Amino acid sequence: MTKFTVNDRPVQYRMDSQTPLLWALRDASNLTGTKYGCGTGDCGACTVDVDGQAIRACQVTIAAIEGRFVTTIEGLSPDRSHPLQQAWAAQNVPQCGYCQSGMIMTASVLLKRNSNPTDAEIEAAMTNICRCGTYPRIREAIRQAGR
């Protein structure tokens, strides 16, 4: 049995310890805001916060998360009042929306470390892929949330 904390709640998964975190979150905890895009660690749609780091949940097993603290998009702010969520809405960031929870989770880790990032710092941190090309609005929303 693998135990860790998800969105401030203790969880125990009775599944193969080599199961990717992504599938434990989605299939066992029904936290479907964390998306499957590529499964190879490239797109970032599955990004969650693990102890303050942006982690691609398709690339880490639940065994590697034992005892750690995971935050998903559902746990970022129960009432969607996180400054990034407000900025995302104000800037009308999403197009299809599929990648956006991973984008917001990556941005939230960035802003925890650096509340007013430069454009270069945003570029360096935001390695997630958006097929709709919403990058300019993502950057503006991060700037807005950081102000």
Ligand code: FES
């Ligand atoms: Fe994990 Fe693409 S699904 S990085």
